[in-house]
Amino acid sequence: MITPASGKGDGKEFISWAPGYWSDTPPELRNDWKWQLKNRVTTLSQLEKHLQLNEEERSGVLISGDKLALAITPHFFNLVPRNNPEDPIRRQMIPRIEETWASPYDMADPCGEDSHMPVPGLVHRYPDRVLFLVTDRCASYCRYCTRSRVVSGVGEQELHTNFEEAFRYLEQHTEVRDVLLSGGDALIFSDDRIDKLLSRLRTIKHIEFLRIGTRVPIFLPQRITPELCAMLAKHHPLWISVHVNHPRELTIEVKQALERLANAGIPLGNQSVLLAGVNDDLETMKTLVHKLLMCRVRPYYIYQCDLINGSSHLRTSVAKGIEIIEGLRGHTTGYAVPQYVIDAPGGGGKVPINPGYVLYHDNEKIVIRNYEGKIFEYPETGNENVQFAPQREYDDEYLYS
Numbered sequence: 001m002i003t004p005a006s007g008k009g010d011g012k013e014f015i016s017w018a019p020g021y022w023s024d025t026p027p028e029l030r031n032d033w034k035w036q037l038k039n040r041v042t043t044l045s046q047l048e049k050h051l052q053l054n055e056e057e058r059s060g061v062l063i064s065g066d067k068l069a070l071a072i073t074p075h076f077f078n079l080v081p082r083n084n085p086e087d088p089i090r091r092q093m094i095p096r097i098e099e100t101w102a103s104p105y106d107m108a109d110p111c112g113e114d115s116h117m118p119v120p121g122l123v124h125r126y127p128d129r130v131l132f133l134v135t136d137r138c139a140s141y142c143r144y145c146t147r148s149r150v151v152s153g154v155g156e157q158e159l160h161t162n163f164e165e166a167f168r169y170l171e172q173h174t175e176v177r178d179v180l181l182s183g184g185d186a187l188i189f190s191d192d193r194i195d196k197l198l199s200r201l202r203t204i205k206h207i208e209f210l211r212i213g214t215r216v217p218i219f220l221p222q223r224i225t226p227e228l229c230a231m232l233a234k235h236h237p238l239w240i241s242v243h244v245n246h247p248r249e250l251t252i253e254v255k256q257a258l259e260r261l262a263n264a265g266i267p268l269g270n271q272s273v274l275l276a277g278v279n280d281d282l283e284t285m286k287t288l289v290h291k292l293l294m295c296r297v298r299p300y301y302i303y304q305c306d307l308i309n310g311s312s313h314l315r316t317s318v319a320k321g322i323e324i325i326e327g328l329r330g331h332t333t334g335y336a337v338p339q340y341v342i343d344a345p346g347g348g349g350k351v352p353i354n355p356g357y358v359l360y361h362d363n364e365k366i367v368i369r370n371y372e373g374k375i376f377e378y379p380e381t382g383n384e385n386v387q388f389a390p391q392r393e394y395d396d397e398y399l400y401s
């Protein structure tokens with residue numbers, strides 16, 4: 001295995017980390033997604049066989065069985081270095097005692113999903129689209145998971161999705177034109193099961209658009225088989241949102257898996273969560289968004305980390321998120337710039353958070369700032385007599401008013 005030279009290993013190169021800790025396993029097994037799932041790292045002794053844990057991690061692993069299970073596929077575990085507890089991949093995946101810290105802001109259900117669930121497993125929060133929680137299982141578990149109350153099956157709640165009731169609800173609610181399958185992660189189902197689920201949704205004529213939110217191509221790229229891609233392509237228009245937080249997650253195997261999905265005509269977007277010590281700096285984010293474009297994935301959202309119980313050590317400031325967007329917008333390809341959002345606590349939905357480019361606006365004109373800090377004016381339509389200066393000199397009046 002290649003050990004990253006720097007703590008964050010933030011290069012743009014695509015690397016295969018295989019066979020890594022599994023050098024005795026033949027490639028035909030390592031390349032089999034079912035072998036990967038069966039051989040996930042799930043216990044303290046398996047972790048300690050490969051890693052030197054510090055006290056915070058060791059204690060965190062001991063309590064993880066009551067909160068969010070520990071499980072990491074061999075493919076993804078190969079990205080975790082033996083010695084560095086502050087490594088950005090390790091911080092996302094290895095439980096830490098800080099998960100027991102109770103911040104006054106922490107919530108079990110920060111996005112208010114349970115209160116917008118007309119049918120068990122179906123969240124209807126926005127007017128024309130629903131979130132369909134089809135499973136509580138994932139290929140690996142992220143320590144900051146916003147749905148950790150149900151995901152992995154060991155948390156404080158259980159997910160009991162009622163599929164028949166959900167289909168009936170969708171048939172009756174003709175305003176729903178977009179269904180997002182999430183969970184958990186639908187792509188850990190068999191091809192046949194996913195096909196049946198998508199086919200059933202496709203019998204509902206007013207559903208125009210299907211989406212799958214998944215981290216499987218990242219945790220388990222072997223799952224993205226040609227057969228899976230061919231089956232998904234039967235259900236177009238179908239889009240996929242993946243979830244990558246750090247450039248090192250984009251390995252050679254992941255890039256190839258994403259290309260297989262793109263070649264099946266599936267538009268790909270990425271959702272990142274802004275996490276302290278993982279990706280809360282401009283250079284890491286810039287490398288990530290550039291690598292995503294090379295994988296034919298459009299950076300879609302950066303989420304401010306939800307106020308999920310036990311995640312305060314991974315949360316970073318909103319100011320940092322704005323600073324990152326400001327460092328991307330105008331400085332690099334527009335397609336590379338995701339929308340930064342806060343999922344409003346309690347169920348308010350995603351709210352876009354942008355740097356302040358509008359300095360002043362009335363019914364005569366708007367005064368705006370570009371990425372270089374230069375100030376411009378644009379007249380409001382219908383006010384032909386307004387005096388305006390296309391580009392203004394530096395002007396304290398607008399900067400500090």
Ligand code: SF4
Pocket residue numbers: 137138140141142144145146147151183184185214215243
């Ligand atoms: S893959 Fe998604 S749903 Fe699963 S643990 Fe990670 S964040 Fe949660």
